[in-house]
Amino acid sequence: MAQSPTSSAVRALQLELKKMKNEPVEGFRISLADDDNIFEWEVAIFGPPGTLYEGGYFKAIMKFPNDYPYNPPSVRFLTKMWHPNIYENGEVCISILHPPIDDPQSGELPSERWNPTQNVRTVLLSIISLLNEPNTFSPANVDASVMYRRWRESKDQEEYETIIRKQVAESKKDAVKDGVTVPTTVNEYCIMAKPRQMATSGNMDDFYDDDYMEDDDDDDYDNCAYEEDEDDSGHGDS
Structure with missing residues (x-):
């Protein structure tokens, strides 16, 4: 028998959605696939400037x-x-x-896996980071992993880069269709979060929102999760 949604899960997702809409985050946009279903979100990730994915508009579904x-x-x-x-x-x-x-047997440390202090923001920022710095030690797509390694080791191997460039170009068609302007510079890509307001005794929702979403590991992302590395052509060491 399928497990029924818990009220705490609904509450947690409502708070995350509210916070992320009130404080837009760099690198992606989110919305509900169905306003009546808080457990399925539509996500659009923008390709980070200065990488093969620059200018890309990559749509995904996130299910909770x-x-x-x-x-x-x-x-x-x-x-x-x-x-x-x-x-x-x-x-x-x-x-x-x-x-x-x-x-x-997975080769992963427990600390690398999901824990309840993580949230949508940390997941999506991890995926954005993964785009330009894949983990080739345990690939989901072996062929792509082999091709990526060859590309990193030799500038003569351009097949991987060519495929990514084509996919970025195709993704731009969806951006046009959705009426989205994809950021292509670091200044456009980075969105400064709004200052947090002090909670008052009469508005415990705001207090709970900040307290629930606080993540000590997120400090590096306070201003912008992505910093362009002008010396990184994609062929350097990970």
């Missing part, structure tokens, strides 16, 4: 379990993606999306 945040969401790209850590069906394979269990 009924016991969120105790178990992780899943993320599946709708945009065609050729990437070592994305399956052919678009599903993202990344440690932060793996359940919080101790599995020595």
Whole structure:
């Protein structure tokens, strides 16, 4: 029998959605696929400037379990993606999306997996980082992983870059269709968060919102999660 959604899961997702709409975040946009279903979100990730993905508009679906945040969401790209850590069906394979269990055979530390202090923002920022810095040690797409390694090791191997450039170009058609202007510079890409307001005794929702969403590991992302590296052509060491 399928587990029914918990009220705490609904509350957690409502708070996250409210916070992210009130404080837009760099690198992506979110909305509900269906206003009556808080457990399925539409996501659009912008390709980071200075990378192969610059100017790209990559659409995905994020689905949440009924016991969120105790178990992780899943993320599946709708945009065609050729990437070592994305399956052919678009599903993202990344440690932060793996359940919080101790599995020595996976090669992952428990601290690398999902935990209830994570949230939508940390997941999506991790995926954005993964685009330009794939994990080729346990790939979801072996062919893409081999091609990426060859590309990193030799500038003569341009097949990987060519595929990504074509997919970026195709994704721009969706941006035009959706009426979205994709940021292509660091200044456009980075969105400064609004200052937090002090909670008052008469508005405990605001207090709970900030307290629930606070993540000590997020300090590096306070201004912008992505910083362009002018010396990184994509062929340097990870």
